[in-house]
Amino acid sequence: MPSAHELMVLTQKVLASLLSTASLAEQATLICQEIECIAPDAMASILRVDQQGALRPLAGQVQGLEGLALDSLCGNADDAVLADTAGATQECLHDTGVAPCAKRFWAAPVRSGDGRVLAMLVIQPQEAAMPSALHRSLIDACVPFCALALEREESRTRIERLTFHDDLTGLPNRRLLQARAGQAIAKAQRDRSPLAVLVVDLDRFQRINHSLGQPGGDELLRLVARRLGEGRRFCDIVAHLSADEFALVLPGCDAEQAAASARCLLMALGKPCRIAGVPFGLSACLGISLFPGDGLDVDTLVHRADMAMQRAKTCGLGRFCFFSEELQRSALELSLEEDLRIAIERNQLRLHYQPQVCFSDGRLRGVEALARWSHPRLGDISPARFVVLAEQCGLIDALGRWVLREACRQLADWRRRGLAVPAISINLSPSNFHDPGLPATIAHMLAQHGLRPGELMLEITESVLMDTTPAFLKILREVHELGVLLSMDDFGTGFSSLSHLHRLPVQELKLDRSFVFDLEHDGASRTLSDAVLHLGESLQLSVVAEGIETEAQRRILMQLGYQVGQGYLFSAPLPSAELESWLASRSA
Structure with a gap:
């Protein structure tokens, strides 16, 4: 029998190993080494039981047992048995006596908490001697340690599988896809080889899932997972991303090979099948992105393959599509549209103010409020871009209301602090004048901030001359009747019609900057x-002349008889604080 000190040392070493980050193989090797240290005349081994019930070496020196069936060695025994390497003779022993038929080694099953045999612990004498009572006692002492190590490994493997695999299909999930695809992309970069990412989405899955029920939907997803995995190379990666969306990473695959793979996949998925006992026809759409042209990292390639898949869906069932820059531009515009909606709702836009100056004495006649947008990721977005976007996606009315509200608030703030800003001009879209509630909104804003109607001027584009609908003209007149001033912006750019102009209650024309730009060199611009x-x-x-940038332009306009102008000659559009500094410097 091992001494108490020997057992204490063995226990301490094994428990320290179990509490460390040592691998299962390292822990098993330590157990075998400690057994052999206490019993130098013996060899110890631990053999795991594979899925087919055969023994596979994990640690130790015992030879001749690999591949042996577990049942042939210990049957259903719960205790240690004496056996030979062929498993021909076995006898359960519950005492220290040695049966006459005992052969070459002790073997004990290592069981899990639920009774499954996970491994066998084997101790074999080095010579042809019979195994001893010491060997048996070491078996009894070490089997619990083996069980702890193996169950710990099973738990770690189970947790890892839950973390990195989809429970329904058994495929890698998005997290594992990112890790493995990242390695594949790094290798493709080193080898300067192509790589394709395919995203597959089933057609009409929600309808199918509703018709077949969740069990039928789950059965369908498992079928799809099997079909996507059929014929895959060892280096290919198939993953389940979410619901009915799957992804494949195909190293060494160029555009032509990706297209061929896509056709094969769609054909494989389209084969007839039975789900929940019902004959069923399946189809899917597929998007493809290519490394390195479409992206250099996993997330970008998957996202762009997904965009291509969405485009394929718009073309019909069972289609595939490659990612293109056109798709990128469309996606960016959609993203920008949502960002603009949020920016308006959350007051994330800003107004800049450009002075309008009297030529004769340089005094401030008023300011024009101009919307500005600093995007959190893309930086400053040009008004020429986001105003057009607002018109295209139906946000122009909301944008106009925001500008009106913020301009009135700012003018009222200047009034309270005694700053000499006589009036403020804002730009409204023709669309704003189709809102029957516009006059009431303007009246409310003026009253809320204590402003006089004549301190607010609304600039409208010359294109409104083409709108002769009674509803539009009615709203325009109602705004005018409030006492609010109206200005015709960009006048002379192509829509002018005297027969329409005289019907509109405007008080100001703004000479388009294109005429001002050529004043010094173009006689026609001066004439116009x-x-x-x-x-x-x-x-x-x-x-009012706008777009004045040089002293020569200002001089020519004065000679023609203009009295008011605005442009970079006087000041760029400024944030409110900088405009206040500009006013202070002119006063000084």
């Missing part, structure tokens, strides 16, 4: 600018 001024005067309208 002069004509716009005289047209405005004949209709008793004030005329």
Whole structure:
């Protein structure tokens, strides 16, 4: 029998190993080494039981047992048995006596808490001697340690599988896909070889799932997982991303090979099948992205393959599509549309203010409020882009209301602090003037902030001259009757019609900047600018020139008779704080 000290040392070493990060093989090897240290005349081994019930070496020196069937060695025994390497003679022993028929080694099953045999612990004498009572006692002492090590490994493997695999299909999940695909991409980068990512989405899955019920839907997903995995190379990766969406990573696969793989996959998925006992026809759509052209990392390639799959779905059932820059632009616009909606709702836009200056004495006549958007990821977005986007996606009315609200708030704030800003101009879209509630909204804003109607000017584009609907003209007149001023922006760019202009209650024309730009070198621009001024005067309208950038342009406009202008010659559009500094410097 081993001494108490020997057992204590063995226990301490094995428990320390179990509590460490040592692998199962390292822990099993330590147990075998400690047995052999206490019994130098013996060899110890631990053999795991594989899925077919055969023994496979895990640690130790005993030879001749690999591949032996577990049942032939110990049957249903719960205790240690004496046996030979062929398993021909076995006898359960419950005492220290040695049966006459005993052969070459002790073998004891290592069982889990639920009774399954996980492994066999074997102790064999080095010579042809019979196994001893010491060997048996070491078996009894070490079997519990073996069980702890093996169950710990089973738990770790189970947790890892739950973490990295989809429980329904058994396929790698998104997390494991990212890890394995990351390795495949790194190898493709080193080897300068192609790689394709395919995203597969079943057609009409929600309808199928509703018709067949969840068990039928689950059976369908398992079938799809099997079909996607059929014929795959060892290096290929098949993963279940979510619901009815799967992904494949195909190393060494260029565009032509990816297209061929896509056709084969769609054909395989389309084979007739029976789900929940019901004959069923399946189809799917598939998107493809290619490394390195479409992306250099897993997330980008999967996302772009998904975008291509969405485009394939718009083309019908059972289609595939490659990612393209056109898809990227479309996706960016959709993303930008949602971001703009959020920016308006959360007051994330800002107004900048450009002064309008009287030529004669340089005094401030008013400011034009211009919307600006600083995107959290993309930086400053040009108004030419986001205003057009707002018109296209139906956000222009909301944008106009936000500008009106913020401009009135800012002018009221300047009023309270005694800053000399006579009036403020804002740009509204023609669409805003199709809102029957616009006059009431404007009246509410003026009253809320204590502003006079004449301090607010609404700039509308010349294209409104083409709108002759009674509803539009009614709203325009109601706004005018409030006392709010109206300005015709960008005048002279192509929609001018005197027969329409005289019907609109405007008080101002703004000479388009394209005329001002060529004043110094183009006689036609000077003639047109002069004509716009005289047209405005004949209709008793004030005329403002915008886009003035040089002193020469200002001088020519003054010679023509213009009295008010705005442009970078005087100031760029400024945030409110900087405009206040600009005003202070001019006062000084």
